[in-house]
Amino acid sequence: MAIQATMFEHGGLALAVQIVHTSCDGFSGCAITDEWAKVSRMEKGNVRNLQFRSDLGQVFPPRDNIFEMIKKGRPRGYEMKIATRIFMFDEIAISKLKENVNKFMSYSSRVEVVTALIWRSLMRVVRLRQGHNRPSMLQFAINLRGRGSPKVVGMQNI
Incomplete structure (x- = not known):
């Protein structure tokens, strides 16, 4: 931990x-x-x-210990390629997607259905390019300020 x-x-x-x-x-x-x-x-x-x-x-x-792979590091000469994209989804499209998913599952949030859609699409691209799946990791940074009960206080108040 x-x-x-x-x-x-x-x-x-x-x-x-x-x-x-x-x-x-x-x-x-x-x-x-x-x-x-x-x-x-x-x-x-x-x-x-x-x-x-x-x-x-x-x-x-x-199935795959991705943390061990990260610890080992990248092979010598490996050049990391990073791409950044912004995907815009309108409220109606997200509602339709959520409605379709919730036909098969009890409840999924908007974040879950959009994340699943993006992840599924990315994994399909990997399979098409490489012919197989590869170990992958998805991380989220979440701002929890204002969502806690009680509210998170600043260090000066502690």
């Missing part, structure tokens, strides 16, 4: 948490983070009632 805390000059705090599946399953990672937040707010936590499993990495092994 890796945690990075960034404190901003004029107040505010950003936390990044990275959990490797082999050491911690998603539920346990969220439970630890939730309890940590409660303790940080001086609330009484519920740590005693949590039931952690340490063997979920063996129960649900990863």
Whole structure:
């Protein structure tokens, strides 16, 4: 588990948490983070009632260990190519997409259906170009300011 805390000059705090599946399953990672937040707010936590499993990495092994590939680094002479694109989706198109997806699933958010559409398209391009899938990773940066309960406070108030 890796945690990075960034404190901003004029107040505010950003936390990044990275959990490797082999050491911690998603539920346990969220439970630890939730309890940590409660303790940080001086609330009484519920740590005693949590039931952690340490063997979920063996129960649900990863297909490709992408973190090991990242650690090894790129081969000598490899030149990274980065492309940035902006995709604009109007509200009607997203609503139709969401409606179609929700026929087969109980509920999917707008973010989930648009992300799934983009990811599926990118993976198809990879398969067409290379003839097979390759290990890939998708990351999101999310601004949680103003979404928490209670609201996230600046470091000067702590």
